[in-house]
Amino acid sequence: MRYGAVALLLLTTAASAASDPLTDPDLVARANSVMSMKEAPVDRMLGLHKGTPVIVDVRCGDVCPQYTVRIIRYRIDPGPACVNLGGDTATIGVPMGLVTRPQSFCIPHVLYGKQMYTDQPYRK
Numbered sequence: 001m002r003y004g005a006v007a008l009l010l011l012t013t014a015a016s017a018a019s020d021p022l023t024d025p026d027l028v029a030r031a032n033s034v035m036s037m038k039e040a041p042v043d044r045m046l047g048l049h050k051g052t053p054v055i056v057d058v059r060c061g062d063v064c065p066q067y068t069v070r071i072i073r074y075r076i077d078p079g080p081a082c083v084n085l086g087g088d089t090a091t092i093g094v095p096m097g098l099v100t101r102p103q104s105f106c107i108p109h110v111l112y113g114k115q116m117y118t119d120q121p122y123r124k
Contacts, residue, residue, distance in 0.1 A: 020046075020047035020048065021047060021048055021049075022046060022047040022048060022049040022054055023049075024049075024108075024110040026046075026047075026049075027046075027049060027054065027072065027108055027110055027111055028110065028111070028114065028116060030046060030056070030072060031072055031111055031114075031116040031117065031119070032116070033121075034121065035058075035070065035121035043055050043056065043057050043058060044056045044058075045075075046072070049074070049108055050085070050086065052074050052075070052076065052085050052087075053074065053075040053076075054072065054073070054074055054075065054108065055072075055073060055074075055075050056070060056071070056072055057070070057071040057072075057073055057105070058070050058071075058121070059071070059094045059095055059096075060095060061095025061096065061097060061098065061099075061100070062095075062097050062098050065121075067095045068095070068120060068121060069092070069093075069094060069095060069118055069119070069120060069121075070118065070119055070120075070121040071092060071094075071105055071117060071118045072107070072108070072111055072116075072117050072118075073105040073106055073107050073108075073117065074087050074105075074106040074107070074108060076106050077106065078104045078105060078106045079106075081106075082106035085106075086108075086109050087106040087107055087108060087109060087112075088106075088107050088109055088112035088113075089104050089105070089106060089107070090104065090105055090107045090112060090117060090118070091103065091104045092104075092105060092117075092118050105117075
């Protein structure tokens with residue numbers, strides 16, 4: 001019975017975080033944050049920025065956490081939909097095994113303009 005209660009609490013907490021409104025300063029603060037070495041490199045929903053879901057996308061190559069990149073982005077594809085929401089498309093080198101491959105993402109404009117949308121989160 002306790003496992004069911006814990007699962008329900010986790011689902012409720014995740015749903016609440018996913019609908020939390022994010023301001024421009026909230027996104028800048030998150031981009032400036034340092035990830036703990038204990039945090040697993042997984043994608044996390046931050047909330048809604050101007051009504052659009054924002055996630056922290058954490059990618060790790062063959063050696064974690066040394067070759068980890070964190071990308072704060074809208075949860076939509078780059079292109080016309082991104083532009084219509086006021087986002088910007090950025091191409092970022094993402095670690096994949098032993099190599100880094102370019103991928104494009106839709107970035108909130110406040111982070112794109114300040115070049116704060118990607119970093120190596122354990123090296124600040």
